[in-house]
Amino acid sequence: MAPAVRARRGAATHLELVPRASEAITVSVACRACGDGGPLAPILSLGRTPLANALLTAEQLAEPEPTYPLDLVFCPACSLVQITETVPPERLFRDYPYFSSFSDTMVRSAKELIERLVAECKLGSGSLVIEIASNDGYLLQHYRDLGVPVLGIEPAANIARVAEARGVPTLCDFFGAALAERLAADGRLADVLHANNVLAHVAELGGVVRGIRRVLQPGGLVVVEVPYVRDLIDRREFDTIYHEHLSYFSLTALDRLFGAHGLVVSDVERLALHGGSLRVFVGRQGSPRSDRVRELLSDERAIGLLDTAYYRDFAVRVETLGGELLALLRELKARGKRLAAYGASAKGSTLLNTFGIGAEILDFVVDRSSVKQGRYTPGTHLPILPPAALLERRPDYVLLLTWNFAEEILAQQAPYRAQGGRFIVPVPEPRVV
CATH class of the missing domain: 3.40.50.720 (NAD(P)-binding Rossmann-like Domain)
Structure with missing residues (x-):
């Protein structure tokens, strides 16, 4: 993919109500989740923008700055909201400036969850907890402190080094089906697997979900957190959209994604974190569903979240916010x-x-x-x-x-x-x- 390059002349407004005709070729041929080749419905175009975490040094200020299309679309087949452009993950994540531990809120939320899961899942020294995109160990450190063995998987080398220094064993790599096979061959299967705020970053969702299933113990639990697309739309949280975030999930979209790969969403919680998030609990086929899952799936259908019309006025509302x-x-x-x-x-x-x-x-x-x-x-x-x-x-x-x-x-x-x-x-x- 060849990015556009523009000279550094300061800020310019990029908001557009629909994708520009000249950029129509950036619309994905198929949905990232279900692979449906039908047309993806445009929601919002933010024009061409630089990578959101590509912070600059003083020396770089005089250099041209790459920009990429940032267009949001909706898949009518599986209800996944997604952007159309995929920037290579190596460009985004190998040297990453976001460290979760700088947020007291994130650390506190992780600690509360881990204390609860250790008790509910009866985890101990013979267990293994794996986290995908484990960042600087902000979450896994709490398992370690309770005597539960952990393994972090973090592609950003600079962040993985910080986690290791904190005493959190971390494998510096991207997680997917191939890595999952290697872990399974080594007997490293998870009793609990965390995927916090990572599915949104994944280009090949099927490969990651297959990998999750491969490294999960037969009775294991997957805990996933994602920003909730309903809150994004309802609260005009358009600034959650950037090139690292390829997908924006409803519970319905998550349920369909996991179900296609032999996993079941067994429970769900709505969180205030990040302007509104979902925490879903996932197990292998046969895991019972909670009433909360059934109720939220029904609610999403009732309010029209699975229909293109729900997203139709979002661009106008964002434009109004800007004004x-x-x-x-x-x-x-x-x-x-x-x-x-x-x-x-x-x-x-x-x-x-x-x-x-x-x-x-x-x-x-x-x-x-x-x-x-x-x-x-x-x-x-x-x-x-x-x-x-x-x-x-x-x-x-x-x-x-x-x-x-x-x-x-x-x-x-x-x-x-x-x-x-x-x-x-x-x-x-x-x-x-």
């Missing part, structure tokens, strides 16, 4: 207010590039991750500083790009707020707190 946010930011600038942003995140990159928010509005971005500090945001080229810069430079307002961790960040920034600093939460509608 509301830009009006607020420009009004504040006209009053002489100084603005910055919090969170050099992938979702922040989508929001800034889609709405054309750059250095003419924001002075800088702060982020808690030391890995990101000293770099620049893709497309908009804003400097990334430590959070201490909010107290040092004292902008009047801060655009909260990582709004999905709003409660955690607002608490951390109590000193800045005590001195009169205000935050702008952009989604689902702009509000000042």
Whole structure:
């Protein structure tokens, strides 16, 4: 795939209501999940954008920046929402700037889940827990602390090294059917397998699900977490869309995907995490279904989530959100207010590039991750500083790009707020707190 390359001239608005005719060739020939070759219904085009986590060094600012189409479509056959372009995973994940442990919310949520599963599944020293895309060990460390053997599988070499240093055994590789066969041949079968926020990143969904089934013990449990497409649409969470996120799941889409490969969704929970997520529990054929699964599947059908019409006005609603946010930011600038942003995140990159928010509005971005500090945001080229810069430079307002961790960040920034600093939460509608 050859990306387009554009010169670095600052932010430009990319929102379009439907894919441009010149980019029609980017629409997938077949659905990523079911393989159906029927037409995929357009939902939203965000134009061509840089990779959301491709943070820049100062030296790279003068170089041309690759951009890729970012178009969202719906498969009427299996109800999977997906983007049409696939960037090679080696380009996205081999050196990755996202470390889960920088979020207290993520670590706390993982700890609570693990303590529950260890008790419910009666896990101990003779068990094995595997996590796909295990990041820096933020989740598996809690099993380790309880004496349960673990194996992380993480393709980003820089992150895998951090996990190993933390004492979490980690295999640096992409998970799929081939790796699953090697693990099974070595007798490494999982009593519990976690796949948190990874299925959305997978181009070949069938191969990964087949691999999951291959490494699962006969009575084993798979625990999957994904952003919930219903919340994405209902709450205008368009900034969840970026090139790493290939798929956006309903429970129906997950149920069909796992069912096609001999697995059953046995239970489901709705979570507030990441603006609204699903946690599904999956077992082999014959696993009983909970009432919660049956009820949510029925509810999705009743509200029309499986029909193209549900998504028809999403682009217009995103365009309206952009108008509301830009009006607020420009009004504040006209009053002489100084603005910055919090969170050099992938979702922040989508929001800034889609709405054309750059250095003419924001002075800088702060982020808690030391890995990101000293770099620049893709497309908009804003400097990334430590959070201490909010107290040092004292902008009047801060655009909260990582709004999905709003409660955690607002608490951390109590000193800045005590001195009169205000935050702008952009989604689902702009509000000042």
